[in-house]
Amino acid sequence: MSSRTVEGPAGPGGPDVPGELAFRLLGPVSVTRAGAVVPLSGAKIHTVLAVLLLARGALVTDSRLSAVLWADAPPSTSNAQIYTYVSRLRKTLGNRAQIFRKGPGYVLDARDSEVDLFSFERLERLGRRALEEKRPEEAGRLLGSALDCWSGQALENVTEHLLRCERPRLEFLRTQALERRIEADLSLGRHRSLVPELLSLVARFPMDESLRAHLITALHRSDRQAEAVQVYGEGRRILDEQLGVVPGRQLSDAYLRMLRGEGAGPQRRPVVLLPARSATFTGRTAEAARLRSLLLRRPSGPGARPRAALVTGMPGSGKTALAAEVAHDCAEAFPEGVVHADLQDADGTARPPAAVLAELLAALDGTEDATRTARHGLNELVRRYRARTADARLLVVLDDASGDGQLTGLLPAGPGSALLVTSRTRPAALSAAHTVVLGPLDEEDAVALLAEAVGDDRVRAEPGAVRDVVRHCAGLPLALRIAAARLAARPHRTVARFAAQLADPGTRLAALSYGTLDLTRTFGRAVSRLSPGTAAVLPWLAAVGPGPFTARLAGEVTGLEEAGAEGALEELVDAGLLFAEPGGATGEDRYRFHPLVLLHADAAPRRELPR
Known part of the structure; x- marks a missing residue:
């Protein structure tokens, strides 16, 4: 393993300053030493500290720091400025929390310090487990302590670039903890004391259906049915005016139970149809954070559409593993669940959309098996799927899409849902701005x-x-x-x-x-999706070597016209079997093999190419 290196004459942490450190991220980013505030000035130095803490001891690269400080427009002195911010932090924090230079970035070792986010996560995890195990008194206490870790909105004094990446996830965790604490209090019969708090929360978050459903339940149990009816009617009006949707299942069920005079029974368990997390999943920290940000971003305004994200990369780059990891992380944001479908059979053949739709509908409804559902025609299945997802809050994961044609009909209809797609190509149906490209691991x-x-x-x-x-x-x-x-x-x-x-x-x-x-x-399945002409060209291209090389050189090696060679190269790029690079001094596009794909191409039999 590589050793940690340090910058600066004062060593990794600067002068030794006594006193325990405590860091706050769940509110304004700040540091205290032995209870006294440690002065830090400026949004950028707060941003650097926050990013290092959020990495939990992992490496934060210079490029990551530049992105959260300046996005796509870093100054020419960005590296020097980053060095200055880190040096100031070292001097301020002392040896109680050390910042190391490691490879292309920095690592903050704050293991001996208190971090409010980590305390919150630990308490929330214990509270969630207590609630699942039917220990509501303990759950309420733990979740209440977790919420006490917050002192405002997360990351209040950092750059907008970091806010966009991290605040949605943190605020979502807070909302989930709050809703679980309310659930624990309701199960303990504390409905009367909950009403004022819930009235305030619903006023602050009028489109949060879960909070509104809890308020209806609390009012109903407090013999305030007229107010519960009014709360439901107001919610239905707001949802229609703001989002053009009708109330979802949780809010509708709470209202119907109130009308029937029933107590709040157990809610239907959300569907979770996902591959298991990979036991060896490692890295991809920035890519996972980007995907979570895209999927957890709440829709707003008229004409809002489902959130969508695409993961693309060469065969074997870990697209499915990353998608599964992110989907598991985001599952609780989608009350009706998470559904997953493989869009390819084991042999690499694209599955018919009707078969995929039947599988998804069967999982969502839980009443019919996929074989029975598939008897309906494609148009009917698309209609049912759109109706089923129109007002749902679902995460749909579509794995290994081969193109736009296969995605037609599989996109969820309502703005409350989200879509996560993996593909070696880049379907036009999904925005390039919402694409995460996976390269080789460092x-x-x-x-x-x-x-x-x-x-x-x-x-x-x-x-x-x-x-x-x-x-x-x-x-x-x-x-x-x-x-x-x-x-x-x-x-x-x-x-x-x-x-x-x-x-x-x-x-x-x-x-x-x-x-x-x-x-x-795996490589063979990717080759099988190529057109016959391009599949025949691939073994001959191995003679070019790893590259970079141009279409003109590829044409000379294969005997093809330059235009024909370029067409084959572009198809190989789309299939994830070649990398494309910016043009060189001549302006010609350049291409490069991954070393293992080059070995596969070199081992394949060479057939005579059509002239």
Whole structure:
């Protein structure tokens, strides 16, 4: 593992300043030492501190700091300014919380300090568990303590660029904790004392249906039915005027139970149809934060549409694993649940939209199996799906889309829902601004992925061999997962022995196969989706080498006209089998192979190309 390096003559933390530190993120970003406020000036230095704390001891790169400080318009002196902010923080914090220079960024070690966000998360987690285990008294106490960690809106004094990325997620966590605490109080019969608080909350958040439903229940149990009817009518009017939707299931059910004179029964459990989280998921911190921000952003204004996000990247880049991780993180923001559908069969064949729609409808309704639902025609299935999602708050995850044609009819209809798509191409139906592109993992994250599977001790025992394995996998998450699985299955063998197998290009792809994980098969499925002409060109392109190279050079190697070669190269880029790079001095577009794709292309049989 790489060692931590420090900048500046004063060492990593500057002069030793006594006193325990406490950091606040759930309100104005601030620091106190032994109860006294530590002075910090300016939004940017507060932003740097907040980003380092939010990273929880992970590396924050210079590019990440630049993005949250200046977005897309950093000054020419950005690196110097970042260095200045970090130096000022080091001097201010002292040795109680140390900032290290590590590779292309910085790490804040605040393990010995109190951070209000981390305290909130711990208390909320314990309170949620107590509520799930039917211990409402303890749940209410823990969740109340969690909410006491807040002192205003999260991150009040940072740049707008950081606010856009992080505040929606933090404020959502606060709302969820509040709703759970109210649920605990209702189950303890504290409805009368809840009414004033809920009246205030509904006035502040008039379109929050969950809070309004709780208010109706509290009023009903307090024998204030006339007011409960008025609260429901006001909510229905606001939803119609502001969003053009009718009340959702939770609010409607609370109203109907009140009309029937029933107590608040258990709510229907939301659908959660998702792949399991990957046990070795590592890295992708910035990409995951970007996706959460896109999916948790609340729609506003007339004509609002469902939020949508696209994850794209080459075969094996971890699109599905990232989507599953983010969907699990965001699930509680969608009261009616999360549904997932694979858009490709195991052999790489695109699934018919009717089959996917039938599967989604069966999961959402919980009354019919997919085979029975599929008997309806495509148009009827699309109509049912749009009606079912028109006023729902769902997260729909569509995995491995092959293009716009396959997405037609699968987009949720209502503004309360969100869509997360993975694809090797970039469907025109989804905005480029909402696209997250996955590149290779850097060495640090790649080593961390291996360590998750084989253990830190084994990684530390053979650091050179581990770096060799990482280098031969070229940052491709699937290759690293296969390598990790093979090493974990043979704990008695050295890492160096496996690294030697990978060192030979002729046996590398064969070595990157374990159980159902097979890199050659994954690349083969991607090739099978190409047009026959482009699939035939790919093996001949291996003679060009890793690149970068131009369409003119590709044409010379394959014997194709430059225009024909360029068309094949562009299709390979769309399939995730080539990287495109900005043009060089001549203005010609340039292309580059991933090392493992190049090996796959070189091993494929060469057929005669049509002239």
